[in-house]
Amino acid sequence: MISTTPLPFSTEQQAWYERACAKLDTRRLQKLLFELTGIHSPTGAAREASQFMADYLARAGLTASYRRMNDQTGNVVAERRGSGGGASLMLYSPIDTHLEGDETDQPWIGEPDYVDLKPKPRMDGDWVFGLGASNPKGMIATLTEVATALIEAGVPLKGDLIVAMADGGMPVDLAARDQAGMSAGVTHLLSRGVAPDFAIVMKPWNWVYHEEPGMGWFKLKVKGSLGYAGVPRGTPGFRSSVVPAAHVILELEQWLVDYAERNTSGVVKPHGWISGVRAGWPERPAFPSAVTEIFFDVRINPRTTPGEVKAQFAQFVADLRARHPDFDLDWEMYGSVPGGTTSPENWIVQSARRGWEHIEQRAHPTPDYLGGQTDGAALRRFGIPTARIGWPWPAAGSPEPLAEGLGGMGATYIPDLMPCAHKIMYAVIDTLTRTREEVGL
Numbered sequence: 001m002i003s004t005t006p007l008p009f010s011t012e013q014q015a016w017y018e019r020a021c022a023k024l025d026t027r028r029l030q031k032l033l034f035e036l037t038g039i040h041s042p043t044g045a046a047r048e049a050s051q052f053m054a055d056y057l058a059r060a061g062l063t064a065s066y067r068r069m070n071d072q073t074g075n076v077v078a079e080r081r082g083s084g085g086g087a088s089l090m091l092y093s094p095i096d097t098h099l100e101g102d103e104t105d106q107p108w109i110g111e112p113d114y115v116d117l118k119p120k121p122r123m124d125g126d127w128v129f130g131l132g133a134s135n136p137k138g139m140i141a142t143l144t145e146v147a148t149a150l151i152e153a154g155v156p157l158k159g160d161l162i163v164a165m166a167d168g169g170m171p172v173d174l175a176a177r178d179q180a181g182m183s184a185g186v187t188h189l190l191s192r193g194v195a196p197d198f199a200i201v202m203k204p205w206n207w208v209y210h211e212e213p214g215m216g217w218f219k220l221k222v223k224g225s226l227g228y229a230g231v232p233r234g235t236p237g238f239r240s241s242v243v244p245a246a247h248v249i250l251e252l253e254q255w256l257v258d259y260a261e262r263n264t265s266g267v268v269k270p271h272g273w274i275s276g277v278r279a280g281w282p283e284r285p286a287f288p289s290a291v292t293e294i295f296f297d298v299r300i301n302p303r304t305t306p307g308e309v310k311a312q313f314a315q316f317v318a319d320l321r322a323r324h325p326d327f328d329l330d331w332e333m334y335g336s337v338p339g340g341t342t343s344p345e346n347w348i349v350q351s352a353r354r355g356w357e358h359i360e361q362r363a364h365p366t367p368d369y370l371g372g373q374t375d376g377a378a379l380r381r382f383g384i385p386t387a388r389i390g391w392p393w394p395a396a397g398s399p400e401p402l403a404e405g406l407g408g409m410g411a412t413y414i415p416d417l418m419p420c421a422h423k424i425m426y427a428v429i430d431t432l433t434r435t436r437e438e439v440g441l
Contacts, residue, residue, distance in 0.1 A: 002210075002344040004353040004364055009430070016155045017429050023149035024421055030128060030414045032056065033141035037121035037130035037410070043096040044177025046073045046167040046185075050095055053165055054078070057144065061151040062163060067189065070178055075166040075185050077194055080151060082432060086159025087439050089348070089431050090196035090384075091147065091424065093139040094169020094185070094375055097132035098409065114403040116410030124399050126414045134393065135409040139202040140165055142417045146424050159432035162196050164189060169375045171215060171297070173335060182337055183378040190382045197441055198348035198431060199386040200424060201376040204393030207367035208356050210342045210349045212377045212388060213268045214300035216309045217335030219293055220317070222248055223328040227288035242279055244327050245292035248320065249274060255316045256298060260371075263301050263309075268339065269369035272298030299371050302339030302380075310336075337373065340380025342387070347439045348431065352387035355426030359419050387427070391420040 009017060041049035050066055050073070057064040057078035064078035076095070099105050101119035106112055115122055121130035128138075147163050166185030174180045224241030231238060256272035263270050274296045280289035300309050310333050317331055342349055353364045379386045394402075395413040402411050431439055 001366060004357060005350050007354065013429055013433055016433065017426060020150050020153040020155055020425055020429065021422055023152045024145060024418065026414050026418060029141050029145040032144060033128045033133060033137055033412060034121050034123055036137045036140060037128060037133040040101055040119040041096050042100045043168060043170045043172050044073055044174050044180025046096050050074050050076045050165065053140065057163060060148040062147065069188055072177060073167045075189050076164060077189065078163045080161040082157030082159045085435050086157065086432055087197040087436050087441055088160040088162060089428060090162040090164055090199040091143040092164050092199050092201050093143055094136045095140060095165040096167045096170050098170040099131060101131045110403060114407065115400045116402050116407050127399065128412045129400055129410055131410045133410040134412045135204060136169065138412040138417060142421050143202055146421050146428065150428060155429060157432045158435060161428065161432060164194060166375065171373055183375050186375040186378050196384060199379050199384050200348065200352060200427060201374060201386055201388045202420065203374050203388050203390045205390045206392045208349065208352045208364060209267055209367060209370055209388040210344045211266055211268060211302050212340060212370060213270050213302065213373050214306065214337040214339035214377055215373045216298050216300055216306055216333055218313060218331060218333050219295055220248065221330040222292045223330065224290055226290040229286045241289055241292040245294060249294060251320060252294065259298060259312065263304055264369065265301055265303055267367055267370055268301045269371055270299035270301045271371040272296055299373060300339050302341040306336035306338055337377065338381060340377035342380050342385045346385040348385050349387045351427040351430045352389050354430060355423040356389065358426055359423050389420065389423055391416050
């Protein structure tokens with residue numbers, strides 16, 4: 001059980017906090033979110049959205065720049081320096097969306113005619129819809145509004161406020177776009193001089209988290225022989241790859257369930273899901289494929305290395321072969337990202353919890369287990385103490401029908417974001433109006 005260390009605001013800090021919160025503008029936040037949602041930013045092609053945000057943050061009073069990675073994309077860094085002697089705090093969000101928003105998404109996304117799957121924004125009262133309108137663009141709009149209100153309130157900062165957004169935050173790996181994804185953007189930022197003392201990542205779920213999982217991508221091959229639909233079963237020399245793959249899938253699904261239970265610790269439960277199966281040619285259904293490939297993503301607890309997960313899966317395959325000696329199996333791990341953790345006693349985690357408790361008016365409970373992977377893991381691996389804080393998700397009560405499941409992560413109810421903005425504002429003032437020594441540096 002993590003406890004929160006009490007540290008009440010001084011009279012001055014309380015006045016600054018109230019003044020800054022009074023400047024938070026829901027309509028301005030909504031307008032920014034609507035405009036940003038209308039700028040399509042699939043992973044590896046976020047240049048226009050990033051340049052838009054760099055311009056917006058400059059107009060808000062920060063020193064802002066667009067950091068090019070290639071002709072198609074780049075990142076955003078904006079800074080408001082304090083008077084000196086304080087810590088630097090980065091408010092961070094990715095900027096790319098997980099879908100392309102065009103015909104290449106089909107038929108894999110299901111029915112495409114949902115407002116949260118389209119890169120065209122729509123407003124309905126307090127709602128904003130469109131691909132990425134919740135994640136990541138609702139987060140970007142909220143963090144930007146916090147920074148804007150802080151500046152308008154004239155809070156005298158000792159430390160430096162950094163607002164940053166990076167491409168490549170989605171768990172994809174796009175070869176056609178310089179291998180975009182898998183935290184490539186934030187890694188680019190952090191290895192080129194963006195070096196805060198602390199970071200806050202805004203992500204869904206109304207808790208404060210001090211750690212996040214990594215992920216491992218695997219491909220499991222079930223091998224047989226090339227066949228022909230005109231031959232009877234039992235023909236010598238023909239072995240189906242597809243039918244044994246069906247058995248393998250069921251056993252793999254159970255292994256993923258057991259793996260998550262076996263590797264749960266801290267606040268992370270590392271789930272895994274089979275994401276795809278590939279075999280044969282749709283235009284040659286008369287010829288059963290000699291290989292069926294099964295793809296899956298399994299999350300990795302910060303206290304477990306990708307190498308250890310690889311060894312656990314190797315043992316599963318060995319056991320599977322022993323039970324089914326007629327199965328011809330091969331596999332590889334083709335993607336790996338370690339998890340990351342920050343001490344729950346670290347200043348920024350404690351400050352974020354104080355902000356959470358101030359708004360919720362209750363002690364922060366043990367949060368639900370976390371399985372979602374974000375750039376926060378990369379920040380922590382770079383040695384930056386990081387707190388993750390969020391808002392209730394998914395939004396309830398939408399006036400528009402939304403895609404089932406994760407969908408387009410594109411439905412935001414603006415009033416849901418405002419308590420999170422107040423919590424983050426608390427941590428910003430708590431951190432940046434003190435000396436480095438006061439925050440443990």
